[in-house]
Amino acid sequence: MTQFEGSHILSVSQLDLDSINTIFNVANKMTPYALREKRTKVLEGAILGNLFFEPSTRTRVSFGCAFNLLGGHVRETTGMASSSLSKGESLYDTARVLSTYSDVIAMRHPDAYSVKEFAEGSRVPVINGGDGPNEHPTQALLDLFTIKKELSHSGMGIDGMHIAMVGDLKYGRTVHSLSRLLCMHKDIKFTLISPTELSMPDYVIADIENAGHKITITEQLEGNLHHADILYLTRIQEERFPSQEEANKYRGKFRLNHNIYTQHCKSNTVIMHPLPRDSRAQANELDNDLNSHPSLAIFRQADNGLLIRMALFALTLGVEDQLEKYECPVNWYSRKADR
Amino acid sequence: MTQFEGSHILSVSQLDLDSINTIFNVANKMTPYALREKRTKVLEGAILGNLFFEPSTRTRVSFGCAFNLLGGHVRETTGMASSSLSKGESLYDTARVLSTYSDVIAMRHPDAYSVKEFAEGSRVPVINGGDGPNEHPTQALLDLFTIKKELSHSGMGIDGMHIAMVGDLKYGRTVHSLSRLLCMHKDIKFTLISPTELSMPDYVIADIENAGHKITITEQLEGNLHHADILYLTRIQEERFPSQEEANKYRGKFRLNHNIYTQHCKSNTVIMHPLPRDSRAQANELDNDLNSHPSLAIFRQADNGLLIRMALFALTLGVEDQLEKYECPVNWYSRKADR
Amino acid sequence: MTQFEGSHILSVSQLDLDSINTIFNVANKMTPYALREKRTKVLEGAILGNLFFEPSTRTRVSFGCAFNLLGGHVRETTGMASSSLSKGESLYDTARVLSTYSDVIAMRHPDAYSVKEFAEGSRVPVINGGDGPNEHPTQALLDLFTIKKELSHSGMGIDGMHIAMVGDLKYGRTVHSLSRLLCMHKDIKFTLISPTELSMPDYVIADIENAGHKITITEQLEGNLHHADILYLTRIQEERFPSQEEANKYRGKFRLNHNIYTQHCKSNTVIMHPLPRDSRAQANELDNDLNSHPSLAIFRQADNGLLIRMALFALTLGVEDQLEKYECPVNWYSRKADR
Known part of the structure; x- marks a missing residue:
């Protein structure tokens, strides 16, 4: 078990060289799954809450696919207009409720430090997907x-x-x-x-x-x-x-x-x-x-983004050592030969 | 088999104390899955059509997660603008077509009795997720x-x-x-x-x-x-x-x-x-x-909402007695210890 | 292996009577899965990128459900506003990046020939879901x-x-x-x-x-x-x-x-x-x-759309002969009796 299990990933300032190395080592282990040489169902049944209160197609899809690649389900929200935040709900309340619905949350929000405030009400690990002008770890x-x-x-x-x-x-x-x-x-x-x-x-x-x-x-x-x-x-x-x-x-x-x-x-x-x-x-x-x-x-940067996000999900949910245990072959046409 | 299998859930007026008790008993059985003490794949392969013609982040996500917690897939739509309803299509037609794509439907719509009208064209059970000023059972x-x-x-x-x-x-x-x-x-x-x-x-x-x-x-x-x-x-x-x-x-x-x-x-x-x-x-x-x-x-109300929605999916699809048969362990970090 | 494995489906003009017959034969094989007489997990773990840069509820949901019916995950995007295309990104770049995140892509876009241009940058098969006034194969x-x-x-x-x-x-x-x-x-x-x-x-x-x-x-x-x-x-x-x-x-x-x-x-x-x-x-x-x-x-046309889309996914990913191998029973209430 690493320091990451059950923890939030809110800022690069919470990391040191050792913890960064841990993330990179797990990211490297993700390569064959991302390249479709094989697949893993390690998070089958788990749910990602992919909460993008500020739209960002690419980052949202990258988080979602990273979770799918580990076998999990993804529930999403995009934009703020239809959310309870627009009816005066606090980030704390939103977090208390929405975190009941998932095992881990990736969140983007236009306001600096909003993700941190949300994390304080969350019952599950929260990964910062960008909090406005502040961070995008x-x-x-x-x-x-x-x-x-x-x-x-x-x-x-x-x-x-x-x-x-x-x-x-x-x-x-x-x-x-x-x-x-x-x-x-x-x-x-x-x-x-x-x-x-x-x-x-x-x-x-x-x-x-x-x-x-x-x-x-x-x-x-x-x-x-x-x-x-x-x-x-x-x-x-x-x-x-x-x-x-x-x-x-x-x-x-x-x-x-x-x-x-x-x-x-x-x-x-x-x-x-x-x-x-x-x-x-x-x-x-x-x-x-x-x-x-x-x-x-x-x-290759974009490809690496997928590996990093897969690694952070595996680490916060504590399954980084179980990837192989839940491995399966890939039985469909895959792009690996082209690369 | 209960009265719910294959039926729509449109209004509280279709329920009596007995049927409410049936729902509550099944909701109680959902607790360990919602708390992540274990999981069930009873609806693996089934598809929920989560049709929110009026946006509502929380209710939508709650229905979607309830279905994921039972192992199923979720396909969603949000808002009315891009739907065929805006091109003059009747709710009956929309229902005939979209109900081919799923095994059960959760639907919200701004107009009173719209969900009932939709249900008449649907080939699968429809659960009312709020029809404007009318009901939100x-x-x-x-x-x-x-x-x-x-x-x-x-x-x-x-x-x-x-x-x-x-x-x-x-x-x-x-x-x-x-x-x-x-x-x-x-x-x-x-x-x-x-x-x-x-x-x-x-x-x-x-x-x-x-x-x-x-x-x-x-x-x-x-x-x-x-x-x-x-x-x-x-x-x-x-x-x-x-x-x-x-x-x-x-x-x-x-x-x-x-x-x-x-x-x-x-x-x-x-x-x-x-x-x-x-x-x-x-x-x-x-x-x-x-x-x-x-x-x-x-x-706890919000948590209970998840249990109720899981129960209604299980009952309308007639799998309330098969939950244990498809049980699996939860192999990732889960929030259960915090509660 | 057919000519379709790993290929794009961009236009009806790339088809001849033989290849159309191949598609129709596979579509016919999809009927029992669409009718829920049984199910197949042949694409379990695969990811569809369902990229609708122009909204279209029905076609989007039909593609998504077709992929779910084969066992796969679906990641989606709707509209252009929040996409990088609105920040001056070329379709080539968008394709290079987003195609890393999925195994096959279904795409709709308001501009004629945009899907073809996108396909040139894509690392995975792309299926045209409508490119404006041009085609909707x-x-x-x-x-x-x-x-x-x-x-x-x-x-x-x-x-x-x-x-x-x-x-x-x-x-x-x-x-x-x-x-x-x-x-x-x-x-x-x-x-x-x-x-x-x-x-x-x-x-x-x-x-x-x-x-x-x-x-x-x-x-x-x-x-x-x-x-x-x-x-x-x-x-x-x-x-x-x-x-x-x-x-x-x-x-x-x-x-x-x-x-x-x-x-x-x-x-x-x-x-x-x-x-x-x-x-x-x-x-x-x-x-x-x-x-x-x-x-x-x-x-029945709409129902057939599901079969055709299932067939195209199976063919482009080369799994059309493995459907039975990954079959499972359907253990929930299904609408088949009503039809």
């Missing part, structure tokens, strides 16, 4: 997990690596949380590339510096990528800007394409992006001409 | 079931008890249906506390009187609770008022908190509320300072 | 399957039959696709009955003529039905008209009821309609007084 974990896996192909580890973060570093929640996780590691070089108006918040920079890492801050993409092992691109978070005009000023400011990559990056620099990328002509921060490049890790 | 059943269980702790039964109903007795559908079920019992004292404008409809009062029960009608909370065994509070049903201003006149009119409870109620008066309660300062009909009071039964 | 297949089954009761086949198509032949996508499938057969007589403004598009007429079939085009219902073996009625597709006023001009123009049927049709002319039918008084293209007529095949 499963995204941070899948990003770190991806970095670790990608660098291992070149024999590298996270300690000592060089990461360049590019784009909207102000509103891009994922770079904040990832930085926090990287602070637990040693001797990392950060290159932060953004317009001054969209630069990394001061508290994140302070955290990085206090952890003893090196930071370079610049507005220039070209010329600053040569040493990067990881290139982490972000979308301009238009929906968080005061106006569309304001957002438009920055769309298309930084663009990576095959030509720029070849000219300015090492040959094996890993390209990451939390997705969705904006592929409209006026934005296009990461061009489709890199789609078949072996260093493009963006779809 | 599973809520009435869970309320009665809760009263019975709570009173049994003090060695009491429903016959001879004293119930105080408080708040919006005009628009609060649950107090109407519950009264109807209580009319089947003997020698009950009703204290009805509401503003004159929100008082219990005349036809409900007539039913209660015709059944030989005693009624006290008052606008005053304090001083009228001393003899109540059950205190049934309701929320002002703002959404049913002609205007928000009209609703605001009554918000916060009756409030129960720890102080008032201690001063005006017997020490074991059971506190019930159909939920959601409005916890905003201007309403707050039931204060959070009673949250840990042992007589607060509001969350 | 499962509807066309279920229509043809229905014609074949219904005519076989009179010892007839599709070759040589006479079909009358009535109503909105311009915007009614189903009559276009069905015509395409009928073109693969021999010696069919088409009677096309519509207002001139809503007549069958020229390219469909050209296809029919090129295939050597006979066409009669008329604006008159009465007097043109005497020889029809199949009467295929359609709803005025109001939502595709430039204005409601424009649509109103044609509502109620053609109506079939018991009286007209008896007077103008052969005694066993099969009545079909893709549903929903508009039963409001001002439209009412197919009257309820025919509801119990044995030649009314409209609800």
Whole structure:
């Protein structure tokens, strides 16, 4: 039994390197099930309450499929309009009631700290699927997990690596949380590339510096990528800007394409992006001409998200050692051969 | 085989004391599955059509989870906009088609008697999950079931008890249906506390009187609770008022908190509320300072709702005697220890 | 292994008579499972991504139930608003990511050819559930399957039959696709009955003529039905008209009821309609007084849709020969006795 059994996963700040390693080890054990080489019914009969009070198709579907892949049922809700919260119910009451209906809950909500408040009323483990501007811990974990896996192909580890973060570093929640996780590691070089108006918040920079890492801050993409092992691109978070005009000023400011990559990056620099990328002509921060490049890790990131979420369900429900016991063969056509 | 197998559950008026007892007995058998002490796959492979033409997160999720707890699949629809009903299709046609896709249907719809009309075209049993201002029989059943269980702790039964109903007795559908079920019992004292404008409809009062029960009608909370065994509070049903201003006149009119409870109620008066309660300062009909009071039964009500819905699925599908046959152990972390 | 294993089903134009026969044979094998005489767990553990970027309750639920009937899980999305497509993501990216989460995808989208574009990025088979004005191949297949089954009761086949198509032949996508499938057969007589403004598009007429079939085009219902073996009625597709006023001009123009049927049709002319039918008084293209007529095949069409979708899932996932291997009895009340 791990520290996770019966616990909530609310913030990356509740994790240390040991517990992160535990999660990553279980995530690795999930690979054959996600690839459909075999399947497991370890959570057959269990129910996930997939409560998305703020819609997010991809994250919701990813949590739901992760649970299905372990054999469980999923009950969902999307949006706030028809929920009792709109009739003045407290998050505590909502949690007391809805947590009776499931064995574990994944929750997204537009308000910071709402998931924590909900968790206090819940009778079952709650996993934070994003609480507005605050945290999105499963995204941070899948990003770190991806970095670790990608660098291992070149024999590298996270300690000592060089990461360049590019784009909207102000509103891009994922770079904040990832930085926090990287602070637990040693001797990392950060290159932060953004317009001054969209630069990394001061508290994140302070955290990085206090952890003893090196930071370079610049507005220039070209010329600053040569040493990067990881290139982490972000979308301009238009929906968080005061106006569309304001957002438009920055769309298309930084663009990576095959030509720029070849000219300015090492040959094996890993390209990451939390997705969705904006592929409209006026934005296009990461061009489709890199789609078949072996260093493009963006779809492997999404795949890893599934593994991380499967791992967190297994750990909070304490079944991480029973996966094999409930294994079955996959008797249908599966995509594994294509990958 | 009971009278329920293959039948619709449309109204409390189709039930008598015997059939209610049958439902309650099966609901009691559901307790260990809902508490996750063990599980049953009795409805593995069966499909619930969870058709919510009017959104209601909680009731929808409760029906869905009840079906999952019996091992079945759930297919859902929410809202009317994208349904064929908006293109002029009759409820009969909708029922003929959608009932081919499932083994049992739970349905909510904004129009009175719509569920009955739908049931006439359905090839499978239909359970009314609320048809607008008309009925919500599973809520009435869970309320009665809760009263019975709570009173049994003090060695009491429903016959001879004293119930105080408080708040919006005009628009609060649950107090109407519950009264109807209580009319089947003997020698009950009703204290009805509401503003004159929100008082219990005349036809409900007539039913209660015709059944030989005693009624006290008052606008005053304090001083009228001393003899109540059950205190049934309701929320002002703002959404049913002609205007928000009209609703605001009554918000916060009756409030129960720890102080008032201690001063005006017997020490074991059971506190019930159909939920959601409005916890905003201007309403707050039931204060959070009673949250840990042992007589607060509001969350046990919600738990009982799950048992009642499981029982109705088992009965309409005729599997109430096969639960044990399909039992399995629960191999994951479960909340049972916390309760 | 058939040609379908691992393939997309995007258009009826990818099918020939042989492959259609393969689908129909598997669909026939699905009948006892759909009728609940027994069940199969052949796809237990598999996940359907039911992606409805344009809402359609009935088609979505039909795909989902078809997958549940084979034992699989269903993850869904409805509408476009909360999807990454609204943030500028390409269909290719959406497909790369979402196809990681499932074993097969059913997709509806408002734009023509969008499903094909999506399929190019997908790692798993994609079944077109309707791509706007373009195609809806499962509807066309279920229509043809229905014609074949219904005519076989009179010892007839599709070759040589006479079909009358009535109503909105311009915007009614189903009559276009069905015509395409009928073109693969021999010696069919088409009677096309519509207002001139809503007549069958020229390219469909050209296809029919090129295939050597006979066409009669008329604006008159009465007097043109005497020889029809199949009467295929359609709803005025109001939502595709430039204005409601424009649509109103044609509502109620053609109506079939018991009286007209008896007077103008052969005694066993099969009545079909893709549903929903508009039963409001001002439209009412197919009257309820025919509801119990044995030649009314409209609800059998919907039933057949389930069989066709089950067949396509089984074929694309290559399990069509394993259905019996994973059979189980149905242990609950089932509607089979009523049919």
